[in-house]
Amino acid sequence: MALSEVSVSLLRQSAGQAVPSLARNNAALTLFLADGGDERIKPDPLTGRTKYGTPANPAPDEIWFSSSTASAVDPRGFAAASDALLALVGEGHFVHPLAWFDALRERIAGLFGIPGSEAVLAGSGTEAEFLALSIARARAKRPLTSIVVAPTETGSGVMRAATGRHFLASASLEGVVAAGTCLDGLECEEIAIETIAVRDPSGAPRPAYEIDKEAAGRTAQALAAGRDVLLHVVDTSKTGLGGVTRRMAQSIAKGAGGRVQIVVDACQLRCAPQVLQSDLKAGFMVMITGSKFAAGPPFAGAILLPPGLAEDLGGRGPAPAGLKSYSALLDWPQALRQNFARTLDVPFNLGLGLRWEAALATIEAFFALPDNGRAHICAWFAAEVQRLVAARPQLRLAQTRPGATVFPVVTRGAETPAAAHALYKALAEETGVPAELSRRCHVGQPVAVGSEAALRICASMPLVLDIADHMAEGRAIESAPAAGDLDFLFRKWDVLAGC
Numbered sequence: 001m002a003l004s005e006v007s008v009s010l011l012r013q014s015a016g017q018a019v020p021s022l023a024r025n026n027a028a029l030t031l032f033l034a035d036g037g038d039e040r041i042k043p044d045p046l047t048g049r050t051k052y053g054t055p056a057n058p059a060p061d062e063i064w065f066s067s068s069t070a071s072a073v074d075p076r077g078f079a080a081a082s083d084a085l086l087a088l089v090g091e092g093h094f095v096h097p098l099a100w101f102d103a104l105r106e107r108i109a110g111l112f113g114i115p116g117s118e119a120v121l122a123g124s125g126t127e128a129e130f131l132a133l134s135i136a137r138a139r140a141k142r143p144l145t146s147i148v149v150a151p152t153e154t155g156s157g158v159m160r161a162a163t164g165r166h167f168l169a170s171a172s173l174e175g176v177v178a179a180g181t182c183l184d185g186l187e188c189e190e191i192a193i194e195t196i197a198v199r200d201p202s203g204a205p206r207p208a209y210e211i212d213k214e215a216a217g218r219t220a221q222a223l224a225a226g227r228d229v230l231l232h233v234v235d236t237s238k239t240g241l242g243g244v245t246r247r248m249a250q251s252i253a254k255g256a257g258g259r260v261q262i263v264v265d266a267c268q269l270r271c272a273p274q275v276l277q278s279d280l281k282a283g284f285m286v287m288i289t290g291s292k293f294a295a296g297p298p299f300a301g302a303i304l305l306p307p308g309l310a311e312d313l314g315g316r317g318p319a320p321a322g323l324k325s326y327s328a329l330l331d332w333p334q335a336l337r338q339n340f341a342r343t344l345d346v347p348f349n350l351g352l353g354l355r356w357e358a359a360l361a362t363i364e365a366f367f368a369l370p371d372n373g374r375a376h377i378c379a380w381f382a383a384e385v386q387r388l389v390a391a392r393p394q395l396r397l398a399q400t401r402p403g404a405t406v407f408p409v410v411t412r413g414a415e416t417p418a419a420a421h422a423l424y425k426a427l428a429e430e431t432g433v434p435a436e437l438s439r440r441c442h443v444g445q446p447v448a449v450g451s452e453a454a455l456r457i458c459a460s461m462p463l464v465l466d467i468a469d470h471m472a473e474g475r476a477i478e479s480a481p482a483a484g485d486l487d488f489l490f491r492k493w494d495v496l497a498g499c
Contacts, residue, residue, distance in 0.1 A: 029082050030056035033073070033297050033358075035351030036328075037123055038170045041299055053428050053442060054298060061439070063485045064295070067460035068238055068268065068406045068444035071295035074462040076365065077358030081297075084357040088350075097348045101330040104356050108302055111363060112276045112288065116307030121331035123172040123352055124299035125154075125267035128287040129161035130183065130326055131303045132263040133191070135285065136230040137164075138316045138340070139261065143190040145222035146230045147215065149244060150198040152448050153237035154265060159195075162232075164188040164320075171325035173346050183322025192227065194218045198234065198241045203450025205399055211243035219252050219260060228259045233284070235266040235275070238447045239456065240404035250282050261285070267301065268292045270405055273367065280306040290359025293405065294366070295460040300355040310335050318343040328352075366461040369468055377467045378405055380477050381459045388490045394497050398449040408447065408454035411497050420446035420453035426496050427455075427489070437492045457489070 033056045034041050041050055049055050052070040059072040087095045108119040122128040137144060146162045157167030164186035166177045182188035196214050200206055215231065222229050233249050234242050253260045262284040266276055270293045276286050286304040290296040310333060317340035330348035332341040366374070385407045389395045398408035414423045424446055430438040444456030463482055470480040
C-alpha cells in the first residue's frame with residue numbers, strides 16, 4: 001500500500017481516537033511532509049535529504065539562500081504543520097479532512113484571490129501545469145497550442161507537462177509511471193508546443209517589446225492554423241526575469257474571440273498579491289507555489305481560477321483520467337468535485353495539505369508586514385549581494401530586472417554546467433574546506449545564462465521575517481544574522497573558487 005493510502009487509512013481510523021503522540025512525534029511529521037509527492041521529495045535513506053539537499057525538518061544551523069530551488073522548512077511552518085496534524089488526529093478536537101482542505105484553499109484564495117475566484121491545490125508548480133492544461137483542453141474547441149515562456153528558466157519538467165506527458169518516472173499519487181508518455185485522456189497528439197526565450201543567446205535579457213511581438217506572432221500563427229492557444233505569462237523566472245507583459249496578454253486574448261486562454265506562472269511567488277488579483281480580474285489563471293520565495297517545504301503548488309471559470313468547468317467534465325495520478329478530490333473546490341473532478345479516486349493528499357499549512361504560516365506572516373518594511377529589507381539584501389559580488393573579480397552578476405530578489409552569479413573557472421554544479425554541491429557540504437567554513441550553505445541550483453551557468457543567491461520570506469523581527473527589537477539591519485550569513489557564504493565561495 002502506498003504511503004498516501006496509508007495516510008488516508010490512518011486518518012479514517014483515528015477519528016475520535018486519542019493518538020496525540022503520533023502528531024507530536026517529529027519523525028512522524030517529517031514522514032508525512034514527504035508524503036503525496038514524487039521522487040523529487042523523497043529523502044535519501046542515507047542522508048535524509050531530498051535531491052535538492054533539503055531535510056524534512058528545520059535546519060536553522062545551515063544557511064539558506066536557495067529559495068529559487070528549495071529550502072528547509074522554516075521552524076514557524078514546521079510548528080504550524082505539527083499543530084495541523086494534531087488537529088487532524090488528536091484527542092477531543094478532530095478536524096475532518098474535508099473541512100481542513102476547504103480551509104486551506106480559502107486561505108490561499110483569501111490572500112491572492114478576488115470575490116468569486118477559486119483555488120485548486122497541486123503537488124508542485126510543474127503539476128499545476130497539468131491542471132492548467134486539463135482546464136484549457138476542456139474549454140478548447142480545437143487542437144491546442146501551448147506557448148511556454150522562458151522554458152530554460154521554469155521547472156525542468158514543464159516542457160513535458162505542458163504537452164500533457166509524465167515528466168518523471170514517478171507520480172505523486174500513483175508511484176511508478178512511464179516518463180514521457182501521455183496522461184490518459186489528454187490526447188497529447190492534439191497538443192503542440194511553442195517556446196519564447198526571455199534572454200538572447202548571449203544571456204542578456206530580451207526587451208519586453210520583443211518578447212511581446214513574438215508572443216503575438218506565434219499566437220496569430222496558431223489561430224490561423226485552426227488551433228486554440230494556451231499562452232503562458234511568466235511573472236518571475238528562475239533568474240528573476242519575466243514576460244509576456246500582462247498588457248500584451250490581455251490584448252491577445254481580447255482579440256481572439258475566446259480562443260486564447262492565459263495562465264500566469266507566478267510559481268516563484270515574488271510579486272504582491274495585488275498583481276495576482278489583477279491577473280484574476282483580467283480572466284487569467286494563476287499558478288503559484290508555497291515552496292519557492294515562501295520557502296515552505298517542497299512541494300506545494302496551486303492554481304487560482306478567475307471568477308466564472310469554476311462555474312464554466314462545473315458544466316464540463318470529467319477531467320482527464322490520467323489526472324488522478326497527480327490530483328486528489330479534495331484539492332478541488334466543492335463546485336468542481338461533483339462534476340469536473342469526480343473521477344479523482346484519491347480522497348485527499350495529506351502531505352500536500354501539511355506542506356501548504358507550513359507555507360501559509362510564513363506567507364500570512366510575511367504579508368502582515370507593512371509593504372514599505374518588506375521592500376526596505378529586500379532592497380538591503382539586493383544591495384548587500386551586489387556589493388559582495390562586486391568586491392570579487394572572480395564573480396559576476398548576470399543581468400536581471402530592477403527589484404529582483406533572485407541574483408544569478410557566474411563564477412570564473414566554474415562557468416560550465418558541470419563545474420557550476422560541483423561548486424553548488426561543495427557549498428552545501430561540510431567537508432573540503434577549513435573547519436571554520438564547514439557550515440552548509442545552500443544557494444539556487446545552476447541555471448543557464450547564455451552559454452554560462454550561474455548559481456543563484458535568493459531572498460526568501462523567512463529571511464525577511466527574521467530581519468523584521470531583528471529590527472523590531474531596535475537593532476540595525478546591518479547587524480541582522482542574514483548579514484553574517486551572506487559574509488560567510490562568500491568567504492566559503494572564495495575558498496572553493498580557489499581565491
